[in-house]
Amino acid sequence: MSDLKGIASQVRRDIVRMVHGVQSGHPGGSLGCADYLTALYFDIMKHDPSFNMDGKGEDLFFLSNGHISPVFYSVLARSGYFPVPELATFRKLNSRLQGHPTTHEHLPGVRVASGSLGQGMSVALGAALAKKINNDNGLVFSLHGDGELDEGQNWEAILFAAHKKVDNLIAAVDWNGQQIDGPTHKVMSLGDLPSKFVSFGWEVLHLEKGNDMDEVIKTLNEAKSFTGKGKPIVILMKTEMGKGVDFMEGSHEWHGIAPNDEQLQKALAQLAETMGDY
Secondary structure: OHHHHHHHHHHHHHHHHHHHHHOOOOHHHHHHOHHHHHHHHHHHOOOOOOOOOOOOOOOEEEEOOHHHHHHHHHHHHHOOOOOHHHHHHOOOOOOOOOOOOOOOOOOOOOOOOOOOOOOHHHHHHHHHHHHHHOOOOOOEEEEEEOHHHHOHHHHHHHHHHHHOOOOOEEEEEEOOOEEOOEEHHHHOOOOOHHHHHHHOOOEEEEEOOOOOHHHHHHHHHHHHHOOOOOOOEEEEEOOOOOOOOOOOOOOHHHOOOOOOHHHHHHHHHOOOOOOOOO
16 A cells, blocks of 8 residues: 555645646646546456557446546556656647647547536546446546536436446546636535435545545445446545645635646645656
């Protein structure tokens, strides 16, 4: 477990350096989801970095809130999908690492263009249903923002998933309570989110410490134990936006701004370098 925590620290270093390097991007949510994505790619998922687009026989991941691409790119590179030094090209002209993941760039690990919020649940469901049709035992994982749930398409997909008993899907909601314009309870209250998913027919798991690697691994394994039992599964994951960098933590203001030179150094001083910077 200490290895995973070390990887997550390096991923956080990558995030702040990538966003700083081009003075553009979304560090807050990326930092908050570093533990979840590290757990997925380095422990939980069965996946192949040589990358076959159809993903037969593998577990698949879909990032719905595509603006947190820095954490996604870092985890992909660190787990062997493409060279780590390519992280330095983030958001630059002709880079494969665009602000939102895209498929026309042919970046290994990316199966869908994402960032038009609200669409990832539908995509993940399609992939999960395809695996059922093909008698493929692989699982499908997806990640969504809590602010993203303002989009109505999510709720159509959530209803559909239960109706079709898509029980090879494990969705996670990054429930950090922040979105671009402020706290979610002020922008558009989600109300009793767990009860909503229960009433729609989902198996609901609570991850109260989404930045505690031990709890993340425990909850993801618990979620896997519910697959194949007739219900789609959702993990409601409480994280802290900007986790790991004290002056970024808990504020929507770091949703989409980059640190300056001084702030970068302050951030890096709080994050252990464990795998070597790119």
